[in-house]
Amino acid sequence: MSSSSARSRGCTRARPLLAACALLVSLADPSEGQLRLTQQDALRLAFPEPALIERHTAFLDDEDIAVARDLAGPGVELASRVITYYTGVRDGEPLGAAYFDSHVVRTLHEVLMIVVSPDDHIDRIEVLRFDEPPEYLVPDDWIAQLEGRALDDDLSLKGAVVNMTGATLTSGAIVAAGRRALAVHTVIRPFDRGNE
DSSP: OOOOOOOOOOOOOOHHHHHHHHHHHHHHOGGGTTBOOOHHHHHHHHSOTTOEEEEEEEEOOHHHHHHHHHHHOTTOOOOOSEEEEEEEEETTEEEEEEEEEEEESSSSEEEEEEEEOTTSSEEEEEEEEEOSOGGGOOOHHHHHTTTTOOSSTTSSTTTTOOOOTTOHHHHHHHHHHHHHHHHHHHHHOTTSTTOO
């Protein structure tokens, strides 16, 4: 697969706003339990107005699955052939593609939004839902070390990613989700002309 040409990263950062929104969500509706952010709110943080957000569905064949699994690496599961993702576009220029990843950390689920930039790097990761006990949740500062990373050997707890003591399983699950999103992104190539 040929890599697409590097484009400038268009997504703006909104970590302080995210923290405030997550707090408001948790205070507004305590019955939601571990919900931190809705999908719609996460997408709008990744692709602020006036960006246009579009939903897409990709169907992977056997060859696509094999390539994505190979790219993701050992121990990273890729079960679904149907991939739903969202693109953000402003003034005709792509800002990124957002993938939502639901997985089990220990025995309970976590839902992440992983935004991949047009130059095939992780632009941001947001935790939308975390059902494990709060002490296993990694802080935003830990997640920030994944931003700007590409799908290579450094994107690993054995590479350049520092493990989180006391939240090892969460750390591994987030790194695996990042690798999975980048692998699928490479196969789908959402920003190639005629592929949206």
